[in-house]
Amino acid sequence: MELDKNLIKFDKDLFKDKNIKAKDENFDKLMFIYSSGIKELEVKINNMKEQFKYFYNYNLISNVTSRIKKPNSIIKKMKKKNYELTYQEMIEKINDVAGIRIVCPLKQDIFIVKEMVKSFPNCEIIKEKDYITKPKKSGYSSYHLIVEVPVNIGQNIFPVKVEIQICTMAMDFWSNLEHEVKYKPTKKLSNKVSKELVTCAQLVNKLDDKMMKIYNT
Numbered sequence: 549m550e551l552d553k554n555l556i557k558f559d560k561d562l563f564k565d566k567n568i569k570a571k572d573e574n575f576d577k578l579m580f581i582y583s584s585g586i587k588e589l590e591v592k593i594n595n596m597k598e599q600f601k602y603f604y605n606y607n608l609i610s611n612v613t614s615r616i617k618k619p620n621s622i623i624k625k626m627k628k629k630n631y632e633l634t635y636q637e638m639i640e641k642i643n644d645v646a647g648i649r650i651v652c653p654l655k656q657d658i659f660i661v662k663e664m665v666k667s668f669p670n671c672e673i674i675k676e677k678d679y680i681t682k683p684k685k686s687g688y689s690s691y692h693l694i695v696e697v698p699v700n701i702g703q704n705i706f707p708v709k710v711e712i713q714i715c716t717m718a719m720d721f722w723s724n725l726e727h728e729v730k731y732k733p734t735k736k737l738s739n740k741v742s743k744e745l746v747t748c749a750q751l752v753n754k755l756d757d758k759m760m761k762i763y764n765t
């Protein structure tokens with residue numbers, strides 16, 4: 549079958565120590581496979597969201613967004629981590645080429661969502677990072693699950709890694725703004741601003757705890 553011949557060639561090309569070229573055909577094909585992985589998971593996540601509405605009359609999830617990492621961000625990250633710029637290194641070591649963010653109303657919802665994701669069929673948990681209980685030095689808070697899902701292309705199965713970030717609306721607000729400020733191309737982040745961002749993250753954490761207390765009374 550012509551499709552399978554093409555896939556075998558694609559597979560061989562990727563693993564022949566080929567260097568990443570953001571503009572070549574293989575790169576686009578690979579990104580298509582990553583986006584298929586995202587789609588598979590989005591169906592399951594949106595189903596979980598609807599289930600909670602129908603069965604428990606509860607909005608467990610506020611919204612779900614996804615993205616494929618931009619080629620220059622992939623290459624920048626690989627250089628920063630001193631990885632060889634090959635497809636093989638990218639597939640094996642960059643866990644967040646495909647990313648999904650699940651935003652929940654309350655902090656307690658995060659732990660329900662992560663347990664439900666962990667019970668998804670055909671979804672292997674590769675890594676788990678709890679930046680909720682222990683936020684990062686920057687103040688960043690979120691629960692990360694690196695999962696692997698099978699994607700069928702023709703008769704072949706490609707295991708695809710996806711990073712799922714689970715956070716509250718307040719954490720999402722902080723992280724989007726901090727990301728914007730941090731990656732402003734014009735200036736480097738000063739110590740004063742970094743400290744202010746940590747203070748804001750602590751306020752966000754307190755706000756999340758207060759909202760949860762109010763909801764639970």
Ligand code: 0O2
Pocket residue numbers: 617621625641642643644677684686687688692722723724726727
């Ligand atoms: P971008 O531009 O958002 O894509 P790993 O190999 O998985 O162990 P990694 O990927 O460095 O190592 O793990 P980490 O630290 O958990 O970060 C993964 C992603 O979480 C980041 O991807 C960000 O999206 C988010 N993140 C982590 N720390 C911060 C932070 O301090 N602030 C914000 N706003 N987001 C953060 P990238 O590729 O670093 O960035």
